[in-house]
Amino acid sequence: MNFLMVSPSYPPRIFYFAKRLKEAGFNIFGMGDAPYSQFNADLKSSMRHHIRQRLDCYDPNGGILDAAYRPIHAKIKKLIRDYGKLDYIESFNEWWLPLDARLRLDFDAEGVRPDELEWIIRKSKMKEKFRQAGAGTVRGEIIRDEESMREFKKQINGDIIAKPDRGLGSAHTYRLKSNADIAEFWKKKKPGAVYFMEKYIQDEKRQFMSFDGLTDRDGDIVFYTVHVYNDGDLEIATSGKTIYYHNLRRAEIPEKFREIGFNTVKAFNLRKRFFHIEFFRIGEDYYAVEINARPPGFFHLDMMNFSNGIDIWAEYARVMRNEKFVVSPQGDKICMQIGRFNRIKYRNPARAILKKYYSNVAYQCSLGIDLYGDWVCLILTDDHAKRQEILNFAVEQF
Numbered sequence: 001m002n003f004l005m006v007s008p009s010y011p012p013r014i015f016y017f018a019k020r021l022k023e024a025g026f027n028i029f030g031m032g033d034a035p036y037s038q039f040n041a042d043l044k045s046s047m048r049h050h051i052r053q054r055l056d057c058y059d060p061n062g063g064i065l066d067a068a069y070r071p072i073h074a075k076i077k078k079l080i081r082d083y084g085k086l087d088y089i090e091s092f093n094e095w096w097l098p099l100d101a102r103l104r105l106d107f108d109a110e111g112v113r114p115d116e117l118e119w120i121i122r123k124s125k126m127k128e129k130f131r132q133a134g135a136g137t138v139r140g141e142i143i144r145d146e147e148s149m150r151e152f153k154k155q156i157n158g159d160i161i162a163k164p165d166r167g168l169g170s171a172h173t174y175r176l177k178s179n180a181d182i183a184e185f186w187k188k189k190k191p192g193a194v195y196f197m198e199k200y201i202q203d204e205k206r207q208f209m210s211f212d213g214l215t216d217r218d219g220d221i222v223f224y225t226v227h228v229y230n231d232g233d234l235e236i237a238t239s240g241k242t243i244y245y246h247n248l249r250r251a252e253i254p255e256k257f258r259e260i261g262f263n264t265v266k267a268f269n270l271r272k273r274f275f276h277i278e279f280f281r282i283g284e285d286y287y288a289v290e291i292n293a294r295p296p297g298f299f300h301l302d303m304m305n306f307s308n309g310i311d312i313w314a315e316y317a318r319v320m321r322n323e324k325f326v327v328s329p330q331g332d333k334i335c336m337q338i339g340r341f342n343r344i345k346y347r348n349p350a351r352a353i354l355k356k357y358y359s360n361v362a363y364q365c366s367l368g369i370d371l372y373g374d375w376v377c378l379i380l381t382d383d384h385a386k387r388q389e390i391l392n393f394a395v396e397q398f
Contacts, residue, residue: 001025002084003320004076004109006091006100007032007055008047009039011298014092016313018046024317029079029086031055031072049083051075055099060192062098062121062166072099073106080107088320092274092295094168097121111272112293119268120293121166123196130288133263135279137288140198149182152197159200161234164193173234175200207281208232211261212274212296212304214312214327216319219271221262223315223327225304226253227296232280232289237371242344242395246336246387247307250329260286268293272319276300298372299337299363306362306380307335334381335362338394339373347396350375357390 003021008014008030018028019042030043030050039050053075057068080086089109091100098121101114118125127137139156142165143149153160153176162185163173172190176182189195208231213224229245230236236243257279264277268291276296278289295301304312309330318325340346354361357379364377377394381387 001087001320002027002029004029004031004079004086004089004103005047006030006089006096006103007034007093008043008050009034010093012040013298013301014295015040015043015046016301017092017316018043020311020313020317021320022046023314024321026317026320027083029083031075031079049079051079055096057099060190061164061194064098064102069099069102072103076103076107094121094292094294097294116269120270120291123163123167123198123290124165126288126291129267129291130264133260133267133288135260135264135288136285138199138201140196143195143197146182146186149176149185149197150179153179153182156199158202160197161200162189162195162197164190165196166194175234175238201280201282201287203280203282205282209257209279209281209286210296211257211264211277211279212300213265214274214316214319215265215270215272216324217272217322218324219266219269221265222319222325223304223308223310223312224258224261225308226257226261227300227303232278233371240341240343242341243339243371243373244336244391244395246334247303249307249332249334251332256284257281257286264288264291274316298367298369299376299378302363303335303337303378306378307331307333309333334384334387336379336381336387336391338377338379338391339367339369339371340375340377340394342374345398346394347398348393350377353377353390353394356393360386360390 003026022028028047030047031053033054036050057065059065086107086109089100089103101112101117104111105113119129124142130137160176174185208229210227214222216222226248227245265275270293273293274295276292280287301312315327360379360381362378362380367376368374379390
């Protein structure tokens with residue numbers, strides 16, 4: 001079977017998908033604007049052929065621009081003539097989902113097509129599916145003009161979150177507390193983009209959580225886990241906080257949240273796909289924020305592996321071979337990610353963390369990503385008391 005990886009070098013850890021898919025018998029091809037010479041050895045050895053091609057082909061709302069798409073289409077058409085039909089086309093990246101879908105349609109590859117995509121990339125569309133799943137939602141609507149925003153704010157009697165209807169993470173997202181903020185928003189909003197607004201979930205006891213996992217050919221969940229964060233993406237990006245989050249051990253996952261998570265995956269009809277679904281918890285209520293129908297970002301997959309004693313990259317390859325199974329975890333530990341920023345003056349340097357807690361360090365690296373940190377460390381523990389001890393040591397400031 002032939003598998004095309006769109007933008008195969010980013011995020012960097014997805015080279016494991018290429019490696020495991022090849023080991024499972026797939027022919028791996030790549031297309032992207034990064035040069036082959038910059039790929040790591042595992043990615044190079046896993047790929048049969050790579051096409052260097054600029055992929056930027058979107059209008060401001062994620063629509064495909066025909067002029068920019070044509071050379072991409074032509075290159076893949078030639079690839080198929082040389083190597084045969086493509087069975088799968090996947091980027092593992094939220095940004096390229098519309099391109100993935102268009103390519104699958106044009107070249108008859110299995111997976112999500114453009115007419116199915118709106119529910120998983122448009123924030124205005126997601127709410128209906130969340131409601132079907134029994135998840136809580138807050139009021140929201142497409143932004144029309146400044147006057148309608150002021151009226152919306154008056155009706156909800158609270159702050160507004162304004163963000164692109166089709167957007168990525170916290171980019172171009174604003175919390176608007178006053179009419180003056182609304183006026184300022186219209187001066188700096190992304191030109192040409194359709195924006196969505198909703199009531200800001202404002203509760204000092206709220207908890208940001210995600211339901212993460214993988215489905216099979218029938219949409220059944222083969223693996224899932226839950227992560228708890230110290231705050232939402234927007235708050236981390238704008239507050240200057242250290243970012244940290246960790247998984248819950250299986251017995252710690254609230255049954256109500258597990259049920260809502262399973263129902264949400266079913267409502268979105270996700271087949272052979274990873275999912276990362278974000279919620280705010282307030283007491284016993286769970287308010288859906290958004291869904292990402294792709295692998296959770298950066299080191300989440302490594303955290304799944306470390307905490308559960310599995311190889312999620314290999315489990316994905318099994319799913320793509322149409323195997324029917326449920327992953328059997330070999331462990332049940334707590335894995336925590338800490339992302340430290342150079343702008344923050346920490347009392348304990350990274351080398352002190354590595355020395356004092358070397359037996360708990362599962363992975364560490366320099367990263368330099370605005371949201372995830374300049375230095376990232378994955379900590380593996382058996383209990384939350386130890387996790388909290390290490391966290392306190394790592395985030396303490398002068």
